[in-house]
Amino acid sequence: MENGKTKNIVFLTGAGISAESGLSTFRDSDGLWNNHRVEDVATAEAFVRQPETVRSFYNELKKDVLSARPNPAHLAIAKLQESPLYHVTVITQNVDTLHEQAGSENVLHIHGRIDQVVCLNCGKVSQALGSVTGKTPCPFCRKEGFLKPNIVFFGENLLFLDEAQNALENCDIFVSVGTSGTVYPAAGFVREALLRGAETVEINKEESAYSFLFQKRFYGPAGKIVPA
Ligand code: BV8
Numbered sequence: 001m002e003n004g005k006t007k008n009i010v011f012l013t014g015a016g017i018s019a020e021s022g023l024s025t026f027r028d029s030d031g032l033w034n035n036h037r038v039e040d041v042a043t044a045e046a047f048v049r050q051p052e053t054v055r056s057f058y059n060e061l062k063k064d065v066l067s068a069r070p071n072p073a074h075l076a077i078a079k080l081q082e083s084p085l086y087h088v089t090v091i092t093q094n095v096d097t098l099h100e101q102a103g104s105e106n107v108l109h110i111h112g113r114i115d116q117v118v119c120l121n122c123g124k125v126s127q128a129l130g131s132v133t134g135k136t137p138c139p140f141c142r143k144e145g146f147l148k149p150n151i152v153f154f155g156e157n158l159l160f161l162d163e164a165q166n167a168l169e170n171c172d173i174f175v176s177v178g179t180s181g182t183v184y185p186a187a188g189f190v191r192e193a194l195l196r197g198a199e200t201v202e203i204n205k206e207e208s209a210y211s212f213l214f215q216k217r218f219y220g221p222a223g224k225i226v227p228a
Pocket of ligand 1: 013014015016017019020025026027028042093094095111151152153154155156157158177178179180181182183184185203204205206207208220221222223
C-alpha cells in the first residue's frame with residue numbers, strides 16, 4: 001500500500017512502444033543500428049574521438065523524434081496513471097518524450113533524453129530542441145564545445161538508476177513493453193521484479209531475448225495490446 005493506492009505497477013518501455021509513432025527501433029530489420037555502427041555514434045569513447053559526428057547524428061535523429069506524436073500505447077499508460085487504484089512508474093529506455101507528451105508523469109529516462117544536452121564543463125542539463133554543435137555555448141556557463149547530448153552512451157552509467165531500483169523494490173506488477181531485452185542493466189530489471197515476487201508481463205511485437213522470464217506474454221503491436 002503506497003499513498004493509499006493498492007498496486008504498484010512498473011513499466012519498462014523500449015523503442016518498440018514508439019515504433020507506431022513512426023520512430024525507428026534499434027535492432028529491427030530497419031533499425032537505427034543497421035545504418036550506423038554503434039561504436040561510431042553511441043559510445044562514450046566515440047564522443048571523445050569524434051564529438052561532431054556524434055552531435056550531428058543526434059541532431060538528425062532529433063528532427064524525427066521531435067516530429068513524432070504519442071500513439072495509443074503511450075496514451076493508455078498515461079490514462080492508467082490517473083487511476084486511483086495504481087501507482088504507476090514508467091522506466092523508459094527511450095530518448096523520445098512521447099510518454100510525457102501523452103500526459104505521463106513519473107517517467108524515468110534511464111538512457112537520457114534527446115531534447116536535452118549536458119555541459120561537460122559545468123555539469124548542468126539544459127533543453128536543446130535545435131541542432132547543437134561544438135560552437136553552441138552552454139546556457140549556464142556560456143562555454144563553447146562542452147555540450148553533449150544528454151544521452152547515456154554504451155559504457156556510461158544510467159541516469160535515475162536509484163529511483164528505478166526503488167520502484168522495482170516496491171513493484172507488484174512489472175510490464176515490459178517494446179524492448180528486445182538486450183541492453184543492461186535495464187534488461188536485468190525483470191529479474192529484480194521476479195525476486196520481489198512481482199507478476200511479470202511482456203508486451204512485444206514478437207518473442208524477445210528475455211521472454212522466458214515473463215509469466216504473461218502478449219504479442220502484437222503495442223498500440224493495440226497496451227490499451228487492451
Ligand atoms: C552500463 C543510447 C555500467 C543511444 C543506448 C556484456 C554483457 C552485459 C552487458 C554488457 C556487456 N558489454 C557491455 C555491457 C554493458 C552495455 C550493454 O548492455 N551492452 C549490450 C549491447 C550487451 N550497457 C551499457 O553500456 C550501459 N551502461 O552498463 O554502465 C558500465 C560503466 C562502464 C563500463 C561498462 C559498464 C548503457 C546502456 C545504454 C546505452 N544507450 N542508447 C541512443 O538511444 O541513441 S541503448 C539503446 O538500446 C537504446 O537506449 C534502446 O532503448 C536500448 C534498448 O533497445 P530497445 O529499446 O529494446 O530497442 P530494440 O530495437 O533493441 O528492440 C525493439 C523491440 O520492440 C523489439 O523486440 C521489437 O520486436 C519490438 N517492437 C518493434 N515494433 C513494435 C515492437 N513491439 C511492440 N509494438 C511494435 N509496434
